[in-house]
Amino acid sequence: MSDSEEPYTGPPVNVPPPPGWRVEAxxxxxxxxxMPPQDHxxxxxxxxxxxxxxxxxxLVAVxxxxxxxxIGLVDF
Incomplete structure (x- = not known):
């Protein structure tokens, strides 16, 4: 950082929205x-x-x- 830089002044000021900006209805x-009937x-x-x-x-996987x-144990 150099001395010529300005220090951080924070975020910009919050400007509120104009009145009536929301939807009225x-x-x-x-x-x-x-729901359709279910056949339990x-x-x-x-x-x-x-x-x-x-x-x-x-059962098949086991x-x-x-x-x-x-097979792996018999080969050794």
């Missing part, structure tokens, strides 16, 4: 739509199928992991 939202039995069946698929995928581990 606010749009009110309409009434919410009704079908939802439960789909969740059960998804859980079964997840469990089988986990079996593959142990297979790779055993």
């Amino acid at each position: 606010v749009a009110l939202p309409g009434e919410p739509r009704r 039995a079908a939802i439960d069946a789909a969740e059960q199928r998804a859980r079964l698929v997840t469990q089988w995928m986990t 079996a593959a992991m142990f297979t790779v581990l055993i």
